Amino acid sequence: MEPKKPFELVVREHGPTVLRVCRAVLGAHDAEDGWSETFLSALKAYPELPAGANVQAWLVTIAHRKSIDIVRARNRQPLPVDELPVRPSGLGIPGDGHREVLDAVGQLPPKQRQAVAYHYLAGLPYKDVAGLLGGTPDAARRAGADGVKALRTILVDSSESYVKEETP
Template sequence: MEHLPPFESTVAAHGATVLRVCRAVVGHDDADDAWSETFLAALKAYPSLAAGSNIEAWLVTIAHRKSLDILRARARRPIPVAEMADAPSPDERSDAFHDLWPLVARLPLKQRQAVAYHYIVGLPHPQTAEIVGATPAAVRRAASDGIAALRRARSDARTESGPQPPREKGRS
């Protein structure tokens, strides 16, 4: 009957490989944390690992999953900044929205609903899909198309009201 090697020798044999996997997924700064989390999880599960298992592949799988956990946690953390920007005053916000309402009103119904529910109300796409009777993918696409149309309309409005750039004269 085959026995697993002591866990200490497993760490020594595969530690460098696990660290490379962690660095590849989370980068240098968080790799040590991912490495530690990997071997803590592996230590807990090691006694139940079947003898003859591919230990390196098992550890790489754990390292990949722990690294992804760290990436997810990082995405939820606020990003530190040197100085906070001043929030726009309620008057400034209402002026910006005031300019957008006529443009939103001109969108096709599905785009208007998707933009309003997702971006203005803040509902996630699946919930918006339930409300409008569509799939989340269709709502996501309608919202994307609606935002693109709003950007084009806003850009066109600025171009019409602002100074026109000089036109190049054609070559003969």
């Protein structure tokens, strides 16, 4: 069995994927806190992780739990939304569509958003996604498929309205 790697390599190998998952599930604003809490918690528990375990699936499980905690804490302290400053997202390269796709993901219902993040961004099989979300693998698969369908609609609609605005 493969011996356990230094945690530094775990961060380097899986850090970007976990950040994408956190962004999709939590949105750009809370994603960095989600990432930090995920890896801090993972570092603490790392010696007890069985050798040969699927590290990425383990990290996504932790990210899932931490995201729930963050959303709960956020809901307990509602911020006056109308007073929130406009945050430049600073995400991605301007014009690469990162912001648009992330905003579209943010419009999905939580289950669909999570199913899309865990299955398509982190590569978890729907059996494992169901383990995180509750329900059957089929239900998880449907949530993922519905999420993708909704994303297409949102993104196509917004690009069409963009074209319309640009057309004199």
